[in-house]
Amino acid sequence: MKILLVEDQQDLLDALETTLLAQNFTCETAVDYRSASEKIVIYDYDLLVVDINLPGGGSGLDLIREIKKTNPETGIIIISARNSTTNKIEGLELGADDYLTKPFDLAELTARVKSLLRRKKFSGNNLVRFGNIELDTQNRVVKVEGKSILLTRSEFDLLNFFFANPDRVIARDSLAEHIWGDHMDVADSYDFIYSHIKNLRKKISAAGGSDLIKAVYGVGYKLTSEPS
Amino acid sequence: MKLLHKSYLQASVLLIPALIIGTLFSFLIIRYIVYEETDEFLTYEMQRIERYHEKYNDLPEDHKAVKIIEDTHPHKSYFRDTLILEPADNEQVPHRELLFGIEHNNRHFTVVLRNLLPGSDDLIEGTILIMTGMMTLLIIIFSLMVGWISKKTWQAFYETLDKLTNYQLGNELPSFPTTTINEFNSLQHSLTELLRKSDNDFRRTREFNENASHEFQTHLSVIRAETESLMNYSQLNQHDASCLATIHRSTLSLSRVQNALLLLSKIGNREYNQPVLINLVVTVERILELFNEQIELRGLQLTLDMEPTEVRIDPGLADILLTNLIKNAIRYSTSNGFIHLELKNKQFRITNSGPILKTTPDELMERFSKGETGNTGIGLAIVKQICELYGFKLTYTIENVQNHCLSVSF
Numbered sequence: 001m002k003i004l005l006v007e008d009q010q011d012l013l014d015a016l017e018t019t020l021l022a023q024n025f026t027c028e029t030a031v032d033y034r035s036a037s038e039k040i041v042i043y044d045y046d047l048l049v050v051d052i053n054l055p056g057g058g059s060g061l062d063l064i065r066e067i068k069k070t071n072p073e074t075g076i077i078i079i080s081a082r083n084s085t086t087n088k089i090e091g092l093e094l095g096a097d098d099y100l101t102k103p104f105d106l107a108e109l110t111a112r113v114k115s116l117l118r119r120k121k122f123s124g125n126n127l128v129r130f131g132n133i134e135l136d137t138q139n140r141v142v143k144v145e146g147k148s149i150l151l152t153r154s155e156f157d158l159l160n161f162f163f164a165n166p167d168r169v170i171a172r173d174s175l176a177e178h179i180w181g182d183h184m185d186v187a188d189s190y191d192f193i194y195s196h197i198k199n200l201r202k203k204i205s206a207a208g209g210s211d212l213i214k215a216v217y218g219v220g221y222k223l224t225s226e227p228s
Numbered sequence: 229m230k231l232l233h234k235s236y237l238q239a240s241v242l243l244i245p246a247l248i249i250g251t252l253f254s255f256l257i258i259r260y261i262v263y264e265e266t267d268e269f270l271t272y273e274m275q276r277i278e279r280y281h282e283k284y285n286d287l288p289e290d291h292k293a294v295k296i297i298e299d300t301h302p303h304k305s306y307f308r309d310t311l312i313l314e315p316a317d318n319e320q321v322p323h324r325e326l327l328f329g330i331e332h333n334n335r336h337f338t339v340v341l342r343n344l345l346p347g348s349d350d351l352i353e354g355t356i357l358i359m360t361g362m363m364t365l366l367i368i369i370f371s372l373m374v375g376w377i378s379k380k381t382w383q384a385f386y387e388t389l390d391k392l393t394n395y396q397l398g399n400e401l402p403s404f405p406t407t408t409i410n411e412f413n414s415l416q417h418s419l420t421e422l423l424r425k426s427d428n429d430f431r432r433t434r435e436f437n438e439n440a441s442h443e444f445q446t447h448l449s450v451i452r453a454e455t456e457s458l459m460n461y462s463q464l465n466q467h468d469a470s471c472l473a474t475i476h477r478s479t480l481s482l483s484r485v486q487n488a489l490l491l492l493s494k495i496g497n498r499e500y501n502q503p504v505l506i507n508l509v510v511t512v513e514r515i516l517e518l519f520n521e522q523i524e525l526r527g528l529q530l531t532l533d534m535e536p537t538e539v540r541i542d543p544g545l546a547d548i549l550l551t552n553l554i555k556n557a558i559r560y561s562t563s564n565g566f567i568h569l570e571l572k573n574k575q576f577r578i579t580n581s582g583p584i585l586k587t588t589p590d591e592l593m594e595r596f597s598k599g600e601t602g603n604t605g606i607g608l609a610i611v612k613q614i615c616e617l618y619g620f621k622l623t624y625t626i627e628n629v630q631n632h633c634l635s636v637s638f
Contacts (some may be wrong), residue, residue, distance in 0.1 A: 009446050053442060081445035082438065085544070103449035103483050154521060169459040171476045172274045182484070183518050183555065192525050198586035218470035219459055 001117060002026045006036040006050040019106040032056030041066050045074050052080040064094045075116045105174040111164035128163045131210040135163050144209035154179050155200045162223035171220040232378050247363055254355040267307060270326035270341045281330060295340040302329050302336050322347055384412050394499050397430045419515045433497045441490045452479045495613045500542040508537045508571055517552050522558055529566040537571050539638045549614045551606040553578050553634055577635040584630050
């Protein structure tokens, strides 16, 4: 899987690259419009992660227009500091698949990247497996040892998020933001996340699934295959 | 009231004294003329009788004398007014009399000539009729003329007004119609200057907001990303981990506060300006769906009492307004408490069970006023600003000591 990251903030670009490399993606980076534009012409990418505001003569929206001409199959995720609806609509109308507003969590980006690539590449095959748990992202079904278990919408979203970020510590805030977005009040989120995770673990272990979600003291949780 | 109608009304009021004075004046003139004519007629008759008498020493056959008084003292002729009872309609009728002396066979007689005068009431009635007729005719002609002229002269003014009303900040400046009237020209000039200035301010504020927000969120992204990377560093001790969690959490709060401030500034800058008529019930139902889970998790009893309510408002702002009010109610209600939501009679009312307040409701409404949990009250500041923008009435009351009630009257 080859990803082109276009972001003018070098520090952020490095962080994005490190994270995606750790998930075994092949990454290339560009810090301005011109170099990104050149790369689009020369190479084929499976995914373009692009900032809208770019130096070098063009915007991220221009890059989307170009890649739609040369390689329309490429998945596109916009990352922008502008939380404006018109920008969002314009980007999505040009053919972008997703829109992330800065600041976002790397875990969130990873999840979106994986979900998008799955939709683009393995049409039909939406199964993710970890331990003896199988997750069907398309039909939103979770099976433990082949038997499906019943999860609430939030519990499923949490598990899906963990599956997209295996072996990574995910802060409780990131989990809360993933399932509730801006609608969750920060003060409440810890309790709710705690009770959701508790229920999720209970349901999985009751069905005989391995206990994969580990609490990381003071920070959040982690999906891990290592025995604790 | 329209400018033209106002002019008409004022002109009509001014016409009333003119009508009164005119009527009085006409009355006096007509009366004067009537006297003149009657006196003249009587004088001619007197002269005719005198001439005839001189010639034939007798009165003419067809003399008009009503009375001849015998053996009076010689005197000069004189006029007098008298009232005579008219038996037909039993009414005192004014008459003019001319009395003159005549010598006949060395005896002195006084001859009385008499002629009917029109009554004063008849005169007044007549003059009023004439004046009213004239005035009505004048007013009609005048109104038609003024209406036509005003329409032509004020056309530029009305067009300017129309363009100004339809102008929205951020759009292209309106070009006003050209006119030969100096006053309108200078009005248009001043308006254009004013609009250009506010347009500049608007653009500068918007640009500043966007730039500030962009920088802010970009750097927050970096902090967040690096914090996340550090969290995955395996040799963290518990203290480090919780420090990182705090940093991570703060970036999230900061980013939200910044978004809220940006929103506040955008509302103040009137960047949301596409009001349409929307049914708020639909909006409320959509928002409640988003908060369903939280209401459930907090064990809140939600009761609804809604009727279709249409309000003219920007849909984005309607969403923000109601979301903030609902979110606020959920956040501050006590666990296992209740939320009652009412939308009827042009009013949105949300009541929740909450803690006993230490501050006054007004203080809570101020921006950044801190509640007990340390949450920023910026949500309410946004609500307040939207209400101010549309002239909605926002009230915060406490009922039964701990039922907090926020209502917005549209």
